[in-house]
Amino acid sequence: MAFTAPSETLSGSIATDLRAQIARGEWASGDRLPSEHQLAEIYGVSRATIRTALQDLESRGLTVTRRGVGTFVTGRVSGVRADLRELASLSETIRSHGRTPEAVYRSILLRQxxxxxxxxxxxxxxDEVLATERALTADGETVAFSHDLIPARHLGPDFSTTEVTGSLFAVLEAHGVRAVSAVTDIHAVHDPDLGWGERPTDPTYLLLSQLHFDQDGVPVALAHTHFVEGRFHWSLVRHR
Amino acid sequence: MAFTAPSETLSGSIATDLRAQIARGEWASGDRLPSEHQLAEIYGVSRATIRTALQDLESRGLTVTRRGVGTFVTGRVSGVRADLRELASLSETIRSHGRTPEAVYRSILLRQxxxxxxxxxxxxxxDEVLATERALTADGETVAFSHDLIPARHLGPDFSTTEVTGSLFAVLEAHGVRAVSAVTDIHAVHDPDLGWGERPTDPTYLLLSQLHFDQDGVPVALAHTHFVEGRFHWSLVRHR
DNA sequence: TGGTGGGGCATGTCAGACAAGCTACGACGG
DNA sequence: CCGTCGTAGCTTGTCTGACATGCCCCACCA
Incomplete structure (x- = not known):
């Protein structure tokens, strides 16, 4: 058994493995997963650990479990869309859709x-912050314009703006900072003056304003990303 | 001990109780909750049940639990905004913000x-569907325009369009159908022709296209709701 | 023919135990 | 005096085995 992604806990890695299986389409919509007892045998762990993993799936809306019956795959999350709940590097997301991401920086500066x-x-x-303006592209097509802010204290004294390339997360992790959660406000924006370079004909954007936190709840970045409407699809599963 | 909301399972009702406590501000941001062992004693249940409840909180981004340390309240979800993860009647959401909701129907018809x-x-x-156009208001201010579709088979043979009032969920539940989850696509829309009656000066909308499902995964409604930008704030907590 | 009850299997909960990570604090050595 | 190290005691993560309870199906009986 090979897990696709590393995770802190056993149940966590089993959860990501099951999620990957569902994403790969190994379970069709409506399929019943093996029972907790069977999964425990398959993975060689206890039922308690399997239950923890299954609760992760259910909280993401990937499965529904009914007492006395089993847990069923909803499988309604289409593969060509990004799950809004999932906080991942945009570059990774684009790459996972089979396209080539690039971050084109327009400005990088340290300022108060x-x-x-x-x-x-x-x-x-x-206090100083690193302020950047980037265009994010997929196969050369501009997908989003992003304005990002990182407090300089997270970057250390020997920081140089020349080392800023690619993803925002990559810059942070190069300095030992890991953003694990973000509070996100969602807005619609229509502004012909927004963006630069190859602008879309329809200047309508989905704006995600995100305040990122590390695992201790310390804010580590503030990002305002304008997604060109129609070029990037966000979706999520909502629950009662 | 009185639980505020009924839930199917014991762990579920404990989770909603803890969520309510956090929402009421009984735990400040950064506070450590009692240990699982203590919570088990407080609620008179086993540690396994408490763990299930705590996993619910963490999956919603309300808490972070660290091994060997404890579980901490993040408490970063502001009260004046709607949590995009939470699938609730819009009317309820508006009312919970202390404003008075109203659904003004523009058209109600049964058609193929x-x-x-x-x-x-x-x-x-x-197959026939019930198709409605509504404007949703808060204290008389138009907050959203919604186009909704419900398959007629969910409404029974003796259905009359005159009984359609208020919330979409209310119409469904009047016929024993309970929408428990929804797959949601999120878009930005700019369209001066959209809407009717008192239109906003800026015709920019956040569009939520939602396919609602009951607990068995049967689609029960298709809703396209255009939220007037600036009059309703959506936010959510994203996770790695 | 139709309803009814039970058997088997599923998840939910319980109890107790051990493994492993974190924090604080005191002993010890420099 | 100060820094380092180790340990005690807490925390969460996982394991085991058991019982409670809900659901489905089918044999059985009226």
Whole structure:
């Protein structure tokens, strides 16, 4: 048995393995997964660990489990769309859809944080931030324009703006910072002046304003990403 | 101990109780919850049940639990915004923000389903649907325009269009159908011709296209709701 | 023919135990 | 005096085996 993605816990890696199976279409919509007892035997773990993994699937809307019956794959999450719940590098997401991502930086600078940025990033007057403007492309097509902010204190004293390439997450992880969650506001924006270079004919964007946190709840980045409507599809499963 | 909301399972009702506590602000951001062992004693259940409840909280981004340390309240979900993960009646959501909701119907009719609607609702040629157009208001201010579709077979033979009032969920539940999940596509729309009556000056909308399912995975409604940008705020917590 | 009850299997919950990670604090050595 | 190390005692993660309870199906009986 080979797990596709590393995870901290046993149940976590089993959950990602099962999620990958579903994503690969190994279980059709409506299929019943093996019982918890069988899965425990298959993976060589206890039923408790399997239950933890299955609860992860259900919380993501990938399965529905009914007492006395079993757990069933909903399988309604289409493969060509990004799950809004899943916080992943945009580059990774594009690549997982079989397209080639690129981040084209328009500006990279270290500057003092502006007043309205202080509160959300928990900064103090005069603190410096790394401010970047990027266009994100898939196979050369511009998919989004992003304005990102990282407090300089996360980047260390010997930071140089020349090392900024590719994904926002990559920059952070190069300095030992791992963004694990983000509070996201979602807006619709129509602005002909937004963007640069090859602009879309319809200047309508889906804006995700995201405040990223590390595992200790410390804010590590503030990102405003404008997705060109029609070029990137977001979806998610909502629950009662 | 009184649980605020009924739930199928013991762990489920404990989870909603804990969620309510957090929503009421009984735990501040960063607070550590009692240990699983203590919670088990408090609620008079086993540790396994508590763990199931805590996994629900973590999957919603309300808490973070660290091995060997404890589980901590993130408490970053602001109260004035709707959680996109949570599938609730829009009317309920508006009311929970202290405003008065109203659904103003523009049209209600039974008609044959159109070709492009058949597949997603799993209908066959000639099947009838209830098609409605509504404006949703909060304290009289139009918050969204919605086009909704319900297959007639869910409404029974003695259905009359006169009974359609208020929430979409209410109409369904009046006929014993309970929508428990929805696959949602999110788009930005700019269309001066969209909407009716008191239209917003900026015709930019956040469109949620939702296919609702009952607990058995049967599609029960297709809703296209255009939220007037700036009048309703959606947010969610994303996770790695 | 039709309803009814039970058997088997599924998930939900319980109890107790051990493994393993984290924090705090005190002993120890520099 | 200060820093380092180890350990005690907490936490969550996993395991085992058991019982409670819900669901489905089918044999059985009226």
């Amino acid at each position: 944080a502006e007043t309205h940025e202080l509160a959300s990033l928990q900064l103090e007057e005069g | 389903a159109e070709t492009h609607e058949l597949a997603s609702l799993q209908l066959e040629e000639g």
